[in-house]
Amino acid sequence: MSYIVDRRLNAKNKSAVNRQRFLRRYRQHIKKAVGEAVTHRSITDIDKGEKISIPSKDISEPTFHHARGGVMENVLPGNKEFTAGDHIPRPPGGGGGGSGEGQASDSGEGMDEFVFQITQEEFLDFMFEDLELPNLVKRQLNGSDAFKTVRAGISNEGAPGRINIVRSLRSANARRIALTTGKRKKIKKLEAERDRLEAMDSALRDSAKIEALNEEIEHLKSVIKRIPWLDDFDLKYNLHAKVPIPKSKAVMFCLMDVSGSMNQATKDIAKRFFILLYLFLQRNYERTEVVFIRHHTSAKEVDEQDFFYSRETGGTIVSSALKLMKEIVEDRFPVGEWNIYGAQASDGDNWNDDSNTCYKVLTESIIPQCQYYSYIEITPRDHQALWEEYLNVKAQHPDAFAMEQIVSAADIYPVFRELFQKKES
Amino acid sequence: MKQAPISTSSEWTFELIETYDREIGKIAESYGLDTYRSQIEIISSEQMMDAYASVGMPLGYHHWSYGKQFLNVERSYNRGQMGLAYEIVINSNPSIAYLMEENSMAMQALVIAHACYGHNSFFKSNYLFTTWTDADSIIDYLLFAKNYIDHCEQTQGIDAVEAIIDSCHALMNYGVDRYKRPYPISAAEEQSRQKEREEYLQKQVNDLWRTIPKPEQSEAQDEQIHFPSEPQENLLYFIEKNAPLLEPWQREIVRIVRKIAQYFYPQRQTQVMNEGWACFWHYTLLNDLYDKGLVTEGFMLEFLQSHSSVIYQPPYDSPHYSGINPYTLGYHMMMDIRRICEHPTAEDKHWFPDIAGSDWLETMKFAMTNFKDESFILQYLSPKVMRDLKLFCIIDDDEEKDILVSAIHDDSGYQTLRENLAGLYNLGNREPNIQIVKVNIRGDRSLTLKHTQYKRRPMADSCEEVLKHLHRLWGFDVKLESFDGDTLKQNFQCPPKKEESSAPETPTIIST
Numbered sequence: 001m002s003y004i005v006d007r008r009l010n011a012k013n014k015s016a017v018n019r020q021r022f023l024r025r026y027r028q029h030i031k032k033a034v035g036e037a038v039t040h041r042s043i044t045d046i047d048k049g050e051k052i053s054i055p056s057k058d059i060s061e062p063t064f065h066h067a068r069g070g071v072m073e074n075v076l077p078g079n080k081e082f083t084a085g086d087h088i089p090r091p092p093g094g095g096g097g098g099s100g101e102g103q104a105s106d107s108g109e110g111m112d113e114f115v116f117q118i119t120q121e122e123f124l125d126f127m128f129e130d131l132e133l134p135n136l137v138k139r140q141l142n143g144s145d146a147f148k149t150v151r152a153g154i155s156n157e158g159a160p161g162r163i164n165i166v167r168s169l170r171s172a173n174a175r176r177i178a179l180t181t182g183k184r185k186k187i188k189k190l191e192a193e194r195d196r197l198e199a200m201d202s203a204l205r206d207s208a209k210i211e212a213l214n215e216e217i218e219h220l221k222s223v224i225k226r227i228p229w230l231d232d233f234d235l236k237y238n239l240h241a242k243v244p245i246p247k248s249k250a251v252m253f254c255l256m257d258v259s260g261s262m263n264q265a266t267k268d269i270a271k272r273f274f275i276l277l278y279l280f281l282q283r284n285y286e287r288t289e290v291v292f293i294r295h296h297t298s299a300k301e302v303d304e305q306d307f308f309y310s311r312e313t314g315g316t317i318v319s320s321a322l323k324l325m326k327e328i329v330e331d332r333f334p335v336g337e338w339n340i341y342g343a344q345a346s347d348g349d350n351w352n353d354d355s356n357t358c359y360k361v362l363t364e365s366i367i368p369q370c371q372y373y374s375y376i377e378i379t380p381r382d383h384q385a386l387w388e389e390y391l392n393v394k395a396q397h398p399d400a401f402a403m404e405q406i407v408s409a410a411d412i413y414p415v416f417r418e419l420f421q422k423k424e425s
Numbered sequence: 426m427k428q429a430p431i432s433t434s435s436e437w438t439f440e441l442i443e444t445y446d447r448e449i450g451k452i453a454e455s456y457g458l459d460t461y462r463s464q465i466e467i468i469s470s471e472q473m474m475d476a477y478a479s480v481g482m483p484l485g486y487h488h489w490s491y492g493k494q495f496l497n498v499e500r501s502y503n504r505g506q507m508g509l510a511y512e513i514v515i516n517s518n519p520s521i522a523y524l525m526e527e528n529s530m531a532m533q534a535l536v537i538a539h540a541c542y543g544h545n546s547f548f549k550s551n552y553l554f555t556t557w558t559d560a561d562s563i564i565d566y567l568l569f570a571k572n573y574i575d576h577c578e579q580t581q582g583i584d585a586v587e588a589i590i591d592s593c594h595a596l597m598n599y600g601v602d603r604y605k606r607p608y609p610i611s612a613a614e615e616q617s618r619q620k621e622r623e624e625y626l627q628k629q630v631n632d633l634w635r636t637i638p639k640p641e642q643s644e645a646q647d648e649q650i651h652f653p654s655e656p657q658e659n660l661l662y663f664i665e666k667n668a669p670l671l672e673p674w675q676r677e678i679v680r681i682v683r684k685i686a687q688y689f690y691p692q693r694q695t696q697v698m699n700e701g702w703a704c705f706w707h708y709t710l711l712n713d714l715y716d717k718g719l720v721t722e723g724f725m726l727e728f729l730q731s732h733s734s735v736i737y738q739p740p741y742d743s744p745h746y747s748g749i750n751p752y753t754l755g756y757h758m759m760m761d762i763r764r765i766c767e768h769p770t771a772e773d774k775h776w777f778p779d780i781a782g783s784d785w786l787e788t789m790k791f792a793m794t795n796f797k798d799e800s801f802i803l804q805y806l807s808p809k810v811m812r813d814l815k816l817f818c819i820i821d822d823d824e825e826k827d828i829l830v831s832a833i834h835d836d837s838g839y840q841t842l843r844e845n846l847a848g849l850y851n852l853g854n855r856e857p858n859i860q861i862v863k864v865n866i867r868g869d870r871s872l873t874l875k876h877t878q879y880k881r882r883p884m885a886d887s888c889e890e891v892l893k894h895l896h897r898l899w900g901f902d903v904k905l906e907s908f909d910g911d912t913l914k915q916n917f918q919c920p921p922k923k924e925e926s927s928a929p930e931t932p933t934i935i936s937t
């Protein structure tokens with residue numbers, strides 16, 4: 001007779017720790033793969049896990065074994081044509097021939113790459129690592145819905161910290177009144193009776209009865225006194241409920257300079273910035289749309305592929321993009337319904353007399369309608385006129401405008417932090 | 426006297442599993458199968474993947490290599506490249522068998538017959554298992570090992586522990602005693618004695634490496650001290666006892682890996698027999714169930730379908746070919762022994778005079794108990810099985826132009842074929858023969874290993890990597906010299922020799 005045990009309800013993630021150990025050990029490889037994935041993926045598609053592949057030789061566990069060579073004997077099944085003494089030409093390349101000792105791949109698949117899947121959460125973790133995001137922000141990006149606590153009436157149970165004093169005392173008062181009314185009425189009656197007796201002529205006064213009345217009055221008073229001033233069930237607590245923060249629609253405008261001076265590396269940094277912003281918006285709004293506007297001397301709304309990967313040349317007129325954004329907002333995204341976010345990336349080049357126009361468009365039409373507008377300048381060089389004008393914008397709208405110079409991916413976060421600080425206030 | 430079938434639907438329930446187990450158990454008893462009590466555990470496919478990843482150990486210490494294994498299994502499974510095994514069975518007492526919940530009733534019955542009666546009786550009776558493993562204490566020991574390594578990770582840091590385990594795993598196959606019975610393991614005792622052992626071991630090591638010269642010893646005598654006095658093949662044991670720089674907890678981890686390697690050692694040597702025995706019994710037991718009328722035709726069809734796919738052997742030129750399927754070879758040989766006993770032909774009488782016509786059950790039990798793969802094949806592989814599987818033998822000599830077919834399944838080839846096939850299952854031929862031959866205890870403390878080549882087979886390049894691990898454990902220079910007869914063929918060293926000192930050096934041949 002055997003024991004039969006149902007283990008299906010036991011934890012199934014027995015290997016979770018070992019899996020983590022593996023990821024930990026091959027951190028560098030995975031980070032590299034994630035970095036590549038970010039550049040290949042669409043912004044709106046960043047919310048998934050990723051297939052990671054690591055060269056097998058990097059993760060092999062070496063043991064002593066024989067190399068090919070010397071005399072190898074092997075026994076094989078399924079002979080069809082051979083007889084003893086036959087010579088078979090050696091297959092070229094040393095592989096195959098079936099006489100290796102399990103070195104060759106046994107499935108048709110190549111064994112050069114060790115491929116595995118990481119989850120979305122792990123993917124984001126690895127991606128954020130470069131960006132040096134603090135944990136709080138990571139959680140917000142990764143994480144569950146945001147909640148706020150709201151009052152939801154009064155309850156009879158709760159934590160001591162939540163006692164509602166007024167309600168509790170009121171209820172105690174009511175209880176005391178309810179429990180003592182009858183007795184107090186009786187006391188009144190008895191007192192009236194006693195007073196009547198006391199008022200009578202002393203000869204007729206029945207002092208024994210007065211005594212008895214007094215005793216009863218005293219007794220009733222002591223009963224009233226014994227009723228507790230505050231009882232357990234008088235206590236009332238404020239009830240709080242967690243309510244998801246109402247979500248609505250947001251639109252994110254990605255503006256980027258695609259003139260000849262922007263190279264692919266610069267665009268990749270910009271892309272990471274856009275991804276972060278997109279993730280942030282996606283967590284906070286029920287629906288997030290993305291509009292891509294690229295510009296050189298004239299601006300154009302394009303799809304993501306063109307946005308990041310098409311090559312353009314020519315000069316730079318930033319205001320063209322701003323004007324287009326303004327038009328699109330007026331056309332398709334009424335401010336009453338949409339939260340509008342703008343994110344602009346550029347290397348700082350602009351026609352000198354255009355920067356002033358930018359300033360005007362931004363301060364007059366765009367910023368008043370935006371939740372937030374951020375500008376990143378990806379350049380190791382000195383600033384130019386555009387930066388100066390934008391500094392003025394910032395001075396005027398410190399709440400809704402952020403700008404930062406970025407040289408490497410790790411610099412993206414400070415811009416972002418401002419966005420979060422604003423959200424918290 | 427036909428009975429009503431136990432069940433007709435393919436759904437399983439706990440009651441049905443119990444009934445099937447009871448019925449199969451009754452038949453097994455009538456054949457006199459001696460088993461440990463079984464513990465049948467129903468698990469989900471995710472849990473099966475976990476079980477896979479931990480190489481069948483019901484609980485194991487944490488290590489990244491198991492995570493790698495898990496990711497690999499998970500990927501192949503999710504892609505549909507690989508079906509999960511229907512069962513995993515663990516050599517413990519009670520013997521634990523995992524059944525997947527996705528299986529149909531027929532599959533569950535197959536697994537019960539295969540694992541709980543086939544493998545289980547093999548574990549309990551085969552001499553390798555009874556001599557080398559302790560079914561009673563393995564679970565406790567694994568628990569001890571897991572806790573101890575957890576503890577080390579907390580006190581020493583994950584990286585330090587991981588490094589030691591990496592190195593031990595690289596040498597795991599060289600951590601077994603082949604010729605003497607290991608001391609039985611017991612978790613309670615391990616725990617109580619572990620502290621004591623730590624101190625004792627450390628003291629011994631310190632004594633070996635004593636640097637204060639003994640006054641009565643002359644210089645000449647000193648030179649001649651040969652340590653170890655005999656070559657050592659259990660590398661991990663040698664490290665555990667003698668490595669100069671290891672800390673006590675590191676020695677204990679070496680010991681743990683060694684003990685676990687020892688536990689798996691018999692399994693590596695009895696794959697063909699073990700699977701053959703289990704397949705033979707699930708086939709026999711379930712057919713008996715059918716003869717009794719306890720199962721339906723539908724049940725048998727499902728069973729036979731999966732039985733025949735388990736024992737399918739793709740021919741050598743098929744893209745699915747990946748070596749000889751141990752299930753096929755084992756099953757055919759077991760069935761053949763029964764045939765030889767019951768219906769011997771003239772050929773059988775010539776080849777197996779002592780078993781032809783004997784009692785099949787007794788003969789098979791004798792074979793199961795007293796052999797390992799190599800000797801089992803050498804003893805029992807019959808011409809009929811060689812013909813059925815169309816076996817042929819090739820010799821690939823790198824000094825020849827062509828590969829030579831040295832024997833096929835015909836009268837002149839049977840004997841060669843049998844010897845060669847048995848040779849393939851000889852761990853001694855498969856794994857490089859490496860021994861520790863010398864430690865320079867009065868000089869640079871370097872450790873010298875000797876590889877004795879088998880049929881001129883050289884060491885693979887991975888050798889250098891393994892030596893790095895050995896160097897980590899030993900703490901001083903490690904050399905490996907590969908000899909074909911008396912000629913030095915290959916020379917590995919860790920850390921690698923510097924450019925200047927790579928001047929030609931006459932190898933000193935250590936006669937053993």
